[in-house]
Amino acid sequence: MKYNNYYFKLKSYARNYNINPQTKKYYNLDFAYLVELSKLDMYIRKIILELSLDVEHYLKVRLLNDLSDNSKEDGYNIVGLFLQYHRNAGADIQSKADKYSFCSDLAEKHLDEYKEPKKLAVWNIVELLSFGNFMELYELYYQTYPSFNYSDYLKSIKFIRNAAAHNNCILSTLRKPNSLKKFSKTKKLANILGKIPEFRELENRDAMMRNPVIHDFVTLLFVYNDVMKVSATKNVRNKKMEEIRHLFCDEDGRIRKNKIYFEKNPYIKESYSFICSIIKYIDKKNKNPKHTNFLQ
Template structure:
């Protein structure tokens, strides 16, 4: 059954009916927020982190949920998405730099053979390149190589393909030329999924409560790494690393701090993580004191972020 569209006044009325309170916000400010800052369908999704009454006359209404809490979660989500995108872009650039450096020191590979293997393994890969003509800043290069039997060097094709396509090429290279220290293959799909979610403005902080929409294959290396944090219990690891967003974000931070070699870029990333988790997320911590899901998930992630930042600072 289709739902009736609501005016902003009706959206506010709907929140009242759902038990959402307005202790910190005037109705005119709520209207302005819904008009200029965020839309109701997205904002109310953060309510999934809250319990509802199961009985009494309030059955179905939210328990301890104020409009300001939704506002704050949507704002923190925005900062988190921006952080993810910035870190993922730095990771992508560093991966390409590392791959091409390894290629330059590899006498067994000329840079063309690996690309030929990659393209010939799936005809859709060549089609994907041709489909970018007229839609990519690298159109001239693609057309030039199209007229030369799609013969690319590795240092050329990394400028053309998407991050997902690059991951496949990256994994192929290190499957043929293994590297104990430089192969981050097992982490990259988690980073891709998280980056795509952030880039498409998907909500990330609306899915903290189990059950989760998808199941994940936990990365053993990461579980072992965080097992070294004495203030994080095994029960906490098992619980929160089952959350897809938290699992993938932990991997993002871990790979970022291990992979990035530029001191300036790494320090900028660390500074932003510190500001977000140790300052901005605590600005209205009183909003969430009665919500165990939010406070426990925050405490889990902030311990890991601070541990990784201290361990891999250099």
């Protein structure tokens, strides 16, 4: 532990275990189980970051394509509205120009003599916005020019992306979810899952989707597989999903390597089983040439 982790973080995974009220000790918990959960957490965080970075990129691509086909929009008007409604985004661009940043030169290039953002187009500003600010721009565009989009799912993706990026303990919340009082399920996703025969009869579907981490990871999986469905990216998507399926669901995959550790923990077993069923369903649909979208 001296070189790989620290006690406070490792101990957080014990939240997934019940405590004997008399002895004040955890039921069916060994130190090795905490170590294994921390390793699995690392693999899952890496997956989350890979998928969310691809989602962010291809949402930008799709937004720019939709804007190019929109005769009512020149690319500047929507940015003017955005900076009017979200002044913090303009301030963020200014701050990037003033400090050491990978995009500081680009930010400085688009400031006027008074250090205010010049007239920017969408294709300029998307390179300067944080993911949170890009979400706001994305939502504003599709509110102004309604067509199919993924706005309903972006909050969930941002939540789990940030958790993974900050090395938060994803798997420590299977029994006691964080921020449960502030969390609300995405109704569209709940309706979609309710219509899928493979999940309609699952007794624990609603319970699983009430857990913010599980809900947001499932959301990320569906959005990723939707935005990467075009011919130019489909092969990359399928290869990544094969890796994820192997990691999670195959007997020789890393997630199942020490499955015996968790045989007596219903929170971990049920969460794993649910996620694996989602991955297998997505993988099966991706192999069906008649399949189009998951979320439309």
